[in-house]
Amino acid sequence: MSPSAAEVAATVTDPEMPMLTLADLGVIRDVRQDDGGVVVTVTPTYSGCPAMDEIRADIRRALAGAGFDAVEVRTELSPAWTSDWITPEGRAKLSAAGISPPGPAARRHDGPVPLVLGAPRRSIACPQCGHPESEQIAAFSATACRELRRCPVCREPFEHVKEI
């Protein structure tokens, strides 16, 4: 039996973190298939994500390759993507690739978004040696969704997917 459109779309990898599929990342919100064709709904990770065009094209290409010709990729901006949508499998793949997966995103409370200066952030374990603590080197890294950290024990730098 040939794979469904949803199964095909789920295999497309993220251009910037190719160890993850779009399904792992939580970017694919919906895949609907009817007589008129396939409608895939995606939600961008960041406003400026330069990979969104790429992601749309990759989804169309993968589905076309599986015999789905009438494919529409819709963008859904709301609700906004959150790192909480990365699946458990996606988190395991990140760890296996040496990238620390995100913790739970901060819950929004009433009132202004607080600015936290200098307070210790929650502990982030080293994905290389497992040491439970690490230090931040930079708040941004190769992509907006990652920060750069370093392990005090094995001294290896590593990336951490930020909570957002």
Next chain:
Amino acid sequence: MSFDDAYGALTDHDDDTRWAYGTGFADPLAGVPAAIPPGVDRAALAEYCLMLGDDALIMSHRLQQWVTLAPELEDEVAIANIALDLLGQARLLLTRAAEASADVAPAPAAASSAAAPAPVAASSAAGDAPVAASSAAGDASTGARGEDALAFGRGPAEFRNVQLVERADADFAHLVARLLAFATWRLAVLDRLRDTADPILAAVATKAVKELTYHREYAAHWVVRLGDGTDESHSRMQSAIDALWPLLAELDHEPSPLAPTTWRPEFNAILSQVLTAATVAEPAAAPAESSAAAPAESSAAAPAESSAADASLSTEAPDAVSAVDDAAEMSLPGATLPPTHRGGGGGGARAANFEISPLAESGRDGVHTPALAEILDEMQGLARSVPGGVW
């Protein structure tokens, strides 16, 4: 695609409009329903999206200019990422502006101001040339053509960004001071737009708030690091805050009926929090008599330097939020603005003894410093020389 082979990852594709190489940008709102809800004033929505989009676009460009010039490689990466976030916000907002009303799109060449570039030539509207910008307002109302026409087809007088974002930075302290103010202001404003009537603007705002939280934190940490650092870094940080202060008055001039009006207390509280931690003095209130009848020479003669004078250095630490809020009307330079700029009244209402300084004129009304034209010369250079170019 190979994870370990970056070159292979970029080249093992078969289409020719690669985001990593070319200009094949698709409509950032592709697949998003474009309908404007009933009850939303299309013209007002377009104008406000233009203002917020221009703020992000020009600030993004100024940030990009720091890449290769920042103190550390990590900061160039951070600045580039912040610039990219803002560019993404700008693309969505300019696209929404063009969707809401074709009137915000650049007028044909004859109607552009003398300083404006020739609008890019209209080219095929075929879907296979998505970046081909058009000078025709009608064509500019959709998709990538809308954002490109707005970004690359307008002259300085048609931009609606606040002057705060177009300023050149004398040093890195000036950049982080400006970024702190910008991110704090924008976060407070967009946070209040999360439930605005237009669902696209609301969604863009909701997303942007999360991003701006990181931007504000980045800037705040640098302000504290420099302010609470060496004598030299402290002195530079203080100078940067002093230079920033007069620019903040403009933020109170928000002509859009969609603009939130309650952001000031949050803004003032955050800036006080950061400046206190940075041991940087909040520039003091202007003397009462000068705010009552501000002679133009005192507020306009040397806006970047005058506030550094000892008279404006606060002697009391800004602490309690409520105190800051109460003091804000006095201490912030907005108090020296002529009433016409707060209420949006006609020019005839201006008191005779107010001479309008350049800083008192707002970018929201299309009044800019020469810095904006310099930015546009750089940003629009390619679009002007290769109209509608795609490669």
